[in-house]
Amino acid sequence: MKGLAQAGMEPRDHSVPARIRPRIDEVESSLIREVASRGMDSDDVLALWFGEGNVPTPKFIVDAAKRALDQGHVFYTDNQGITPLRQALAGYISGLYGVPMDIERISVTASGMSAITVAMQLLVEPGDNVVITGPVWPNCIETVRIAGADPRVVQIELGEDGWSLDLDRLFDSVDENTRAFFINSPNNPTGWVMPEEQQREVLDFCRGRGIWLIADEVYDRLVYQGRHAPSFHTLADPDDPVIIVNSFSKSWSMTGWRMGWMVTPARLGLTIGKLIEYNFSCVATFIQHAGIVAVEEGEPFVAELVERYRRGRDVVYQRLAGIDRVRMALPEAAFYAFFAVDGMADSTDFAIRLLEEKRVGLAPGAAFGPGGEGHLRLCFAATEATLSESLGRIAEFIER
Ligand SMILES: Cc1ncc(COP(=O)(O)O)c(C=O)c1O
Numbered sequence: 001m002k003g004l005a006q007a008g009m010e011p012r013d014h015s016v017p018a019r020i021r022p023r024i025d026e027v028e029s030s031l032i033r034e035v036a037s038r039g040m041d042s043d044d045v046l047a048l049w050f051g052e053g054n055v056p057t058p059k060f061i062v063d064a065a066k067r068a069l070d071q072g073h074v075f076y077t078d079n080q081g082i083t084p085l086r087q088a089l090a091g092y093i094s095g096l097y098g099v100p101m102d103i104e105r106i107s108v109t110a111s112g113m114s115a116i117t118v119a120m121q122l123l124v125e126p127g128d129n130v131v132i133t134g135p136v137w138p139n140c141i142e143t144v145r146i147a148g149a150d151p152r153v154v155q156i157e158l159g160e161d162g163w164s165l166d167l168d169r170l171f172d173s174v175d176e177n178t179r180a181f182f183i184n185s186p187n188n189p190t191g192w193v194m195p196e197e198q199q200r201e202v203l204d205f206c207r208g209r210g211i212w213l214i215a216d217e218v219y220d221r222l223v224y225q226g227r228h229a230p231s232f233h234t235l236a237d238p239d240d241p242v243i244i245v246n247s248f249s250k251s252w253s254m255t256g257w258r259m260g261w262m263v264t265p266a267r268l269g270l271t272i273g274k275l276i277e278y279n280f281s282c283v284a285t286f287i288q289h290a291g292i293v294a295v296e297e298g299e300p301f302v303a304e305l306v307e308r309y310r311r312g313r314d315v316v317y318q319r320l321a322g323i324d325r326v327r328m329a330l331p332e333a334a335f336y337a338f339f340a341v342d343g344m345a346d347s348t349d350f351a352i353r354l355l356e357e358k359r360v361g362l363a364p365g366a367a368f369g370p371g372g373e374g375h376l377r378l379c380f381a382a383t384e385a386t387l388s389e390s391l392g393r394i395a396e397f398i399e400r
Helices: 022-026 031-036 059-070 083-097 112-123 138-146 167-172 196-209 266-279 285-297 299-321 347-358 384-399
Strands: 106-109 129-134 150-155 157-159 162-164 178-184 212-216 242-247 260-263 336-341 375-379
Touching (some): 083 285, 106 266, 112 138, 112 178, 112 212, 112 242, 112 266, 129 138, 138 150, 196 212, 299 336, 347 375, 347 384
Parallel strands (some): 129 178, 178 212
Antiparallel strands (some): 157 162, 242 260, 336 375
């Protein structure tokens, strides 16, 4: 056996510290995790901090994954996903949005998050910037930084009629280094939904200026009016500079399965296939098979889920809106209440104290970019009993 010295592994006194990319040091850790890590392992905490429902994946999807394993679907697949899943997704999208959809435009990814990562790798490099509507899920901001570019957040504002975006401010923040808009609608954390007229204007702007649009539509089915939110699918032509990101996580309660997809112009298929190869190569094969069943047979489940979340939303809104120091809009979509607490200067400190004193876990607004401070986010995809008990404790804490 070789000794350490022979293997060249003995400690040296003249060693030079090996560095990591300086940019990566600037990446912020998620403040949601920072709060949650203090109570995740405690059974007595009513945890409403993560963006995840309390409903497990339905049995018909679980059974499809088990069947696929039994049938031996355990080998690598095409980078962009198995053809039957891409066909099923094309059928799902064209059925839902009433548009033709070519399977060449669809790539299956290892989550919505990894679709965003691939989109950033495709579009940006150091010196570029991405204009993002916020507040927004922190991952959307930090992925831009990891890719080496600069995120520029343009705030949506809470007014008398709910959340809204001033398009002039969005367009004014574009310069010659802007490579893309990142628009998350329906939005996490506010539940804001970009109206179709605004989507049309954004698309025209992108076409005119040669700027990409990354549309994060992972909450497109969790809407409290209609079957889906307004989507860039219904407006964009197949060759427009648009990338639409979606996920199995929210609509079919599959957060832990890690599968999503992206829709791009067909001409990018091969390039995206290469990026997928060098990121995760392909999504787990048996999970792709379960995905077919989810999109083809999942409509009754999606409808039931939305009704359940609607009940949670109504309970939370009624209770929170009745607290003097709280301001919030009725969420139009997604499963979050994002509320302002007057006089709260540091939402992270507030969330930690709420956790320690009342055993309720919320996400601090500061986690969602520069405009999030002063707010807290509560995920209402929980049982009515958990919501009622949490709201009682939150009210006591705020009102005391
Ligand atoms: C706005 C937004 N986009 C994308 C995702 C990604 O979801 P996943 O990676 O589970 O598919 C999430 C998850 O919380 C989200 O809130």
